[in-house]
Amino acid sequence: MTDSRLTRQIAFVVELDKLKTVLRQTLLADSSRRETDAEHSWHVATMALVLAEYAPPGTDIARAACMLLLHDVVEIDAGDTFIHDAAGNATKAAREQAAADRLFGLLPADQGAELRALWEEFEDADSASARYAHALDRLQPILNNFATQGGTWRPLGVRADQVLGLVGRIARGSPELAAYARGLVEEAVRRGYLAAAAPPTSMSLKDGPDR
Amino acid sequence: MTDSRLTRQIAFVVELDKLKTVLRQTLLADSSRRETDAEHSWHVATMALVLAEYAPPGTDIARAACMLLLHDVVEIDAGDTFIHDAAGNATKAAREQAAADRLFGLLPADQGAELRALWEEFEDADSASARYAHALDRLQPILNNFATQGGTWRPLGVRADQVLGLVGRIARGSPELAAYARGLVEEAVRRGYLAAAAPPTSMSLKDGPDR
Numbered sequence: 001m002t003d004s005r006l007t008r009q010i011a012f013v014v015e016l017d018k019l020k021t022v023l024r025q026t027l028l029a030d031s032s033r034r035e036t037d038a039e040h041s042w043h044v045a046t047m048a049l050v051l052a053e054y055a056p057p058g059t060d061i062a063r064a065a066c067m068l069l070l071h072d073v074v075e076i077d078a079g080d081t082f083i084h085d086a087a088g089n090a091t092k093a094a095r096e097q098a099a100a101d102r103l104f105g106l107l108p109a110d111q112g113a114e115l116r117a118l119w120e121e122f123e124d125a126d127s128a129s130a131r132y133a134h135a136l137d138r139l140q141p142i143l144n145n146f147a148t149q150g151g152t153w154r155p156l157g158v159r160a161d162q163v164l165g166l167v168g169r170i171a172r173g174s175p176e177l178a179a180y181a182r183g184l185v186e187e188a189v190r191r192g193y194l195a196a197a198a199p200p201t202s203m204s205l206k207d208g209p210d211r
Numbered sequence: 212m213t214d215s216r217l218t219r220q221i222a223f224v225v226e227l228d229k230l231k232t233v234l235r236q237t238l239l240a241d242s243s244r245r246e247t248d249a250e251h252s253w254h255v256a257t258m259a260l261v262l263a264e265y266a267p268p269g270t271d272i273a274r275a276a277c278m279l280l281l282h283d284v285v286e287i288d289a290g291d292t293f294i295h296d297a298a299g300n301a302t303k304a305a306r307e308q309a310a311a312d313r314l315f316g317l318l319p320a321d322q323g324a325e326l327r328a329l330w331e332e333f334e335d336a337d338s339a340s341a342r343y344a345h346a347l348d349r350l351q352p353i354l355n356n357f358a359t360q361g362g363t364w365r366p367l368g369v370r371a372d373q374v375l376g377l378v379g380r381i382a383r384g385s386p387e388l389a390a391y392a393r394g395l396v397e398e399a400v401r402r403g404y405l406a407a408a409a410p411p412t413s414m415s416l417k418d419g420p421d422r
Contacts, residue, residue: 012261013254013262017254017358020250028231030232032232038249038250039247041257042230042249042256050322066260069253069260115261143224176217
């Protein structure tokens with residue numbers, strides 16, 4: 001019994017290794033290459049410790065860190081969906097639920113249910129711990145985009161208003177971190193790392209696509 | 212005050228990104244490349260959750276996971292030292308203490324001291340949480356070496372007795388995980404992923420270097 005339980009847990013642990021092969025859009029801070037999902041997950045889980053004092057009241061920091069360790073494992077099957085990819089994001093939820101079925105299904109049933117509940121809590125983005133975890137998940141790529149002088153923003157034509165939309169999600173978890181991120185976005189526009197916000201639609205028709 | 216505190220914390224968070232550029236000897240389970248320290252840290256911290264029921268009495272699982280998130284950050288300055296590299300291991304402690312001074316020194320003093328204490332607790336390998344963390348830190352490369360049919364063991368000529376020495380450290384944190392690792396080492400020898408233990412010295416002189 002114990003043996004087959006441990007065997008299933010080890011199979012899950014070995015399966016997790018594949019998260020090291022899923023590439024995100026975000027570049028490393030030295031611009032040398034794109035980061036992997038495993039690296040990103042480590043970075044944001046560690047940020048949960050370092051930035052704990054900016055978490056909302058009621059946050060369980062350890063629970064937020066555990067959520068962040070697991071939040072992207074479904075991308076082993078579903079792949080990484082770029083935050084500004086509208087088509088990809090339309091099918092993301094269904095692909096990720098199927099992935100959760102398979103991956104958490106590798107574990108003994110009680111434990112699979114427990115870890116899936118942690119992942120669902122992150123997905124729901126409702127509890128204090130989950131809102132804090134989401135804030136960090138949004139903040140980290142902004143830090144790396146700033147460090148790389150717009151490494152992802154510039155080639156993909158991302159604009160300040162799109163990034164500020166994500167900052168709104170940081171604010172749900174941490175007003176202080178959102179204020180910091182907003183300052184970084186403004187500085188990024190000043191330095192030319194990030195395009196200014198698009199004007200209203202009627203203007204942008206006149207101004208053309210390369211504005 | 213708050214601003215300069217947050218600025219120092221963010222500087223630490225951005226500095227952490229460098230752990231994604233430190234390569235370990237261990238290969239990914241698909242043998243495609245060596246894993247980074249950040250990926251390894253994510254893997255073992257996540258293992259702390261999955262294998263929690265095999266931790267020694269008195270373990271604080273969240274504390275063990277936090278230790279594992281931080282346990283290799285000193286390698287940003289000190290580099291990764293291969294476990295079977297005797298010369299490198301002789302100078303490792305001094306190099307890592309200097310790295311800890313610089314890295315944790317980036318943080319506000321109270322927080323730098325707190326996170327350094329967590330790292331020191333891991334280094335001391337004495338508390339239940341630290342012994343559990345060490346067990347996982349030793350188990351993960353064995354799992355990956357088995358998955359890659361001796362990916363690191365074969366080219367570097369590692370022998371079963373050397374790996375079994377590490378299994379002894381797993382046993383200090385978890386007899387069940389040590390038993391599992393021992394079974395894996397035996398199977399690895401049977402399959403030819405790992406050289407058998409060296410015979411006693413007097414024999415090996417007769418048998419020659421390529422035994």
